[in-house]
Amino acid sequence: MKGGNLKKGGTHLRQGKLERYWFIENQKSFYPIKALCRVMKVQRSAYYAYASRRTYRKSAWQKERTAQVKECFQINRRRYGSRRIAASLKIGRTAVQKVMRRENLKAIQPKSFKPQTTDSRHGLAVCANLLQDGTNAPRARGEVFVGDITYLRLQDGKFCYLACLQDKFTRRIVGWKVSSNMTVQFIIDVFAQARQRGLIGRKAIIHTNQGSQYAVLQYRRLLYIGFRQSMSCKRNCL
Numbered sequence: 001m002k003g004g005n006l007k008k009g010g011t012h013l014r015q016g017k018l019e020r021y022w023f024i025e026n027q028k029s030f031y032p033i034k035a036l037c038r039v040m041k042v043q044r045s046a047y048y049a050y051a052s053r054r055t056y057r058k059s060a061w062q063k064e065r066t067a068q069v070k071e072c073f074q075i076n077r078r079r080y081g082s083r084r085i086a087a088s089l090k091i092g093r094t095a096v097q098k099v100m101r102r103e104n105l106k107a108i109q110p111k112s113f114k115p116q117t118t119d120s121r122h123g124l125a126v127c128a129n130l131l132q133d134g135t136n137a138p139r140a141r142g143e144v145f146v147g148d149i150t151y152l153r154l155q156d157g158k159f160c161y162l163a164c165l166q167d168k169f170t171r172r173i174v175g176w177k178v179s180s181n182m183t184v185q186f187i188i189d190v191f192a193q194a195r196q197r198g199l200i201g202r203k204a205i206i207h208t209n210q211g212s213q214y215a216v217l218q219y220r221r222l223l224y225i226g227f228r229q230s231m232s233c234k235r236n237c238l
Contacts, residue, residue, distance in 0.1 A: 069100065145167055147165045161182045175194035188218070205227075
């Protein structure tokens with residue numbers, strides 16, 4: 001309420017003296033306690049007793065609030081913090097934070113989901129880079145294709161994977177697929193999709209990184225018949 005109208009403070013607190021004590025506690029750095037007690041219509045001695053915790057006891061209202069917060073916390077398997085509990089119970093977040101501190105309720109922090117990435121440390125045979133230094137630059141469509149896999153973040157915090165194959169001359173995506181798992185069959189389907197559309201010419205170069213999905217024999221067999229496989233160096237896109 002810093003910078004606001006102190007006289008209007010009482011209109012925002014209708015839950016009883018406990019809320020008024022909290023208000024005074026939060027605002028005493030900005031206004032005199034005497035003025036705050038007068039506006040909140042509480043005895044200064046009562047506030048000081050509350051502040052020193054000499055005579056303060058939980059009210060029925062506070063016991064109910066504490067029980068609500070603890071129940072919400074347990075129902076949600078201790079994964080809800082003050083923000084989500086406040087939204088669920090439709091009460092102020094500050095009140096929830098006070099209860100959680102007093103009851104030592106600490107939300108479990110879930111482990112962040114890490115998307116799988118292509119692994120070039122596989123020990124499989126790799127191909128030469130046929131596009132290095134501009135060699136074999138495409139002069140028409142259907143001659144050179146580049147493939148890659150990336151991940152897409154979902155609303156629930158997890159990821160799915162997108163594989164695509166692009167004609168380097170036209171920059172057209174000739175094949176793509178989304179999957180929850182990054183498997184060899186995943187990229188095989190992308191290549192097969194482009195072939196079925198008749199978009200890959202004979203002896204075309206299929207260029208990718210050195211990821212294990214592109215280096216396994218199952219995938220490379222598809223390229224042995226009529227195509228040339230090319231791989232970039234590590235930490236190099238071409």
